[in-house]
Amino acid sequence: MDKFSSSELIYFVDLAGTFVFAVSGWLLASKKELDFFGAAVISFITAVGGGTLRDVLIGSTPVGWMQDINYLLIIASAMLATVFFKRIFEKLRRTMFLFDSIGIGLFTILGVQKTLGLGLSPVVAIMMGTISAVFGGVLRDTLVNEIPLIFRREVYATVCVAGGTTYWLLGETSLNDELRVIITIGLTITIRILAVVNNWTFKAVK
Amino acid sequence: MDKFSSSELIYFVDLAGTFVFAVSGWLLASKKELDFFGAAVISFITAVGGGTLRDVLIGSTPVGWMQDINYLLIIASAMLATVFFKRIFEKLRRTMFLFDSIGIGLFTILGVQKTLGLGLSPVVAIMMGTISAVFGGVLRDTLVNEIPLIFRREVYATVCVAGGTTYWLLGETSLNDELRVIITIGLTITIRILAVVNNWTFKAVK
Amino acid sequence: MDKFSSSELIYFVDLAGTFVFAVSGWLLASKKELDFFGAAVISFITAVGGGTLRDVLIGSTPVGWMQDINYLLIIASAMLATVFFKRIFEKLRRTMFLFDSIGIGLFTILGVQKTLGLGLSPVVAIMMGTISAVFGGVLRDTLVNEIPLIFRREVYATVCVAGGTTYWLLGETSLNDELRVIITIGLTITIRILAVVNNWTFKAVK
Numbered sequence: 001m002d003k004f005s006s007s008e009l010i011y012f013v014d015l016a017g018t019f020v021f022a023v024s025g026w027l028l029a030s031k032k033e034l035d036f037f038g039a040a041v042i043s044f045i046t047a048v049g050g051g052t053l054r055d056v057l058i059g060s061t062p063v064g065w066m067q068d069i070n071y072l073l074i075i076a077s078a079m080l081a082t083v084f085f086k087r088i089f090e091k092l093r094r095t096m097f098l099f100d101s102i103g104i105g106l107f108t109i110l111g112v113q114k115t116l117g118l119g120l121s122p123v124v125a126i127m128m129g130t131i132s133a134v135f136g137g138v139l140r141d142t143l144v145n146e147i148p149l150i151f152r153r154e155v156y157a158t159v160c161v162a163g164g165t166t167y168w169l170l171g172e173t174s175l176n177d178e179l180r181v182i183i184t185i186g187l188t189i190t191i192r193i194l195a196v197v198n199n200w201t202f203k204a205v206k
Numbered sequence: 207m208d209k210f211s212s213s214e215l216i217y218f219v220d221l222a223g224t225f226v227f228a229v230s231g232w233l234l235a236s237k238k239e240l241d242f243f244g245a246a247v248i249s250f251i252t253a254v255g256g257g258t259l260r261d262v263l264i265g266s267t268p269v270g271w272m273q274d275i276n277y278l279l280i281i282a283s284a285m286l287a288t289v290f291f292k293r294i295f296e297k298l299r300r301t302m303f304l305f306d307s308i309g310i311g312l313f314t315i316l317g318v319q320k321t322l323g324l325g326l327s328p329v330v331a332i333m334m335g336t337i338s339a340v341f342g343g344v345l346r347d348t349l350v351n352e353i354p355l356i357f358r359r360e361v362y363a364t365v366c367v368a369g370g371t372t373y374w375l376l377g378e379t380s381l382n383d384e385l386r387v388i389i390t391i392g393l394t395i396t397i398r399i400l401a402v403v404n405n406w407t408f409k410a411v412k
Numbered sequence: 413m414d415k416f417s418s419s420e421l422i423y424f425v426d427l428a429g430t431f432v433f434a435v436s437g438w439l440l441a442s443k444k445e446l447d448f449f450g451a452a453v454i455s456f457i458t459a460v461g462g463g464t465l466r467d468v469l470i471g472s473t474p475v476g477w478m479q480d481i482n483y484l485l486i487i488a489s490a491m492l493a494t495v496f497f498k499r500i501f502e503k504l505r506r507t508m509f510l511f512d513s514i515g516i517g518l519f520t521i522l523g524v525q526k527t528l529g530l531g532l533s534p535v536v537a538i539m540m541g542t543i544s545a546v547f548g549g550v551l552r553d554t555l556v557n558e559i560p561l562i563f564r565r566e567v568y569a570t571v572c573v574a575g576g577t578t579y580w581l582l583g584e585t586s587l588n589d590e591l592r593v594i595i596t597i598g599l600t601i602t603i604r605i606l607a608v609v610n611n612w613t614f615k616a617v618k
Contacts, residue, residue, distance in 0.1 A: 037363055052263065057464065059473025061265025066330045124478045142555070143348070157449055243569055258469065267471025272536045349554070 015074050017103025022047040022078035032144050049136035054128045105188035107133035108160045126164035133160045155195045163188040221280045223309025228253040228284035255342035260334045311394035313339040314366045332370035339366045369394045427486045429515025434459040434490035461548035466540045517600035519545035520572045538576035545572045575600040
């Protein structure tokens with residue numbers, strides 16, 4: 001299992017990704033004028049929704065965040081931080097975008113690792129990685145009653161599929177885990193920046 | 207496990223809560239002019255949705271209502287009763303409100319018990335208790351395409367968090383289980399009545 | 413377990429049903445002008461959503477399609493086929509309707525089999541069979557933000573309940589599995605055709 005073990009680096013950035021996702025959930029909730037409780041729920045679901053669905057589907061229950069109190073603590077911190085420093089977060093769009101890109105890259109990698117660790121096929125692992133990364137956002141949008149952005153004009157999920165595939169392919173080489181993670185994250189960020197700069201979109205299916 | 211065992215009292219009021227939730231689901235469905243089948247689905251989901259999500263998340267499957275036919279029987283009775291005595295139920299708003307308050311209190315307690323019984327942390331247990339109590343209603347509202355009430359102006363879930371926390375804290379004392387249940391339910395009802403009477407709401411997050 | 417084992421016939425028609433459901437998902441997605449990725453997600457969810465929910469609820473995880481790559485292959489084929497032969501599929505409405513009817517009949521039977529195989533009660537088995545057959549479509553409609561058709565004017569699910577009940581009752585006789593399947597599917601198709609021809613609907617609950 002050495003091959004798919006996560007390092008402390010991954011754990012740290014996983015928490016950072018959770019933080020950023022919780023912030024993004026709270027920001028959307030406040031736009032929609034939800035009350036405090038509703039905002040907390042949306043924030044929480046955005047942060048852990050993807051990993052939760054992955055764990056339920058592959059049968060890894062009780063789901064991950066229940067077994068490590070740090071996830072709840074980091075989400076609570078994100079909520080508090082957003083309440084007090086909301087303007088700063090809104091100004092930090094670029095930094096947030098960067099962290100968000102790192103976050104989805106990491107969530108993808110964690111999902112791929114966990115699924116491969118159960119002996120399931122690489123295709124399923126890449127799908128579960130992508131779900132880990134994007135489903136929190138899908139739930140968030142669905143709960144506030146919008147067609148999820150991801151179904152309209154985002155290359156968001158495609159980035160995850162590319163990242164997950166890369167990470168898995170690198171696993172067939174002799175590269176160590178840290179390098180695989182760094183290359184995958186780097187690729188994720190690069191694709192997202194290129195997509196935004198060039199305004200890449202998919203055409204609607206006709 | 208003595209500490210978290212449920213008494214016959216809890217089982218009885220759990221069935222009563224299930225009944226009330228099934229009635230409330232049917233009443234909403236008939237407002238929305240769903241057909242018979244749709245109303246049955248909404249009614250069923252309102253009644254068992256919360257416990258089902260809890261069981262799936264903590265990995266207690268097959269989920270609870272599958273393993274005790276009484277839940278299905280009580281829901282079927284609730285549907286029949288609502289069809290035949292709809293006007294009475296609509297007039298009994300206060301009684302329904304009381305039963306509903308007892309119901310969410312009980313569902314919260316059951317969720318807390320079941321989760322603590324798996325060795326998960328109290329915070330997670332209180333969250334699972336709250337989900338048990340409120341998620342059926344969230345699903346009901348989402349399926350008929352409304353932003354769930356709970357995200358807009360209810361203190362509903364806060365009542366569950368308060369109830370779950372109280373029940374857990376009382377578990378650290380030497381009180382017996384019946385007394386803990388009664389105190390928790392009493393608190394739940396009191397908060398809800400105070401909230402309605404005083405028109406308590408949370409402010410929208412800005 | 414002989415009594416509830418599936419034959420190669422069932423497996424084949426299960427894949428055929430998966431194919432038809434994936435096609436129907438893609439066709440709806442293209443009406444809604446979703447992009448390529450969104451259409452793929454909707455198509456996939458329509459095809460496996462029902463079986464996935466069933467497996468999660470009864471605790472049969474990792475869920476079914478993860479453990480047999482043929483389901484992913486058949487869905488990918490369906491997507492490709494719909495992209496290239498969209499007009500043909502739209503003209504083949506009657507054939508699609510027939511396959512769809514066979515599909516929901518089969519999905520119902522598979523759900524009943526799997527649930528009974530876990531020792532759960534026949535009522536639960538029929539519910540799980542129905543969920544297997546219809547929940548993919550419910551998810552599809554919910555994700556593109558419509559009140560699911562099934563809650564409005566379809567006899568769709570009723571067909572599944574009838575089929576599931578028939579299949580279970582036949583299991584109490586000495587009929588062999590192939591005959592039970594054929595009779596159940598025949599009944600499913602007959603009811604659906606009669607319903608469409610006669611424009612059967614349920615009245616809204618008042």
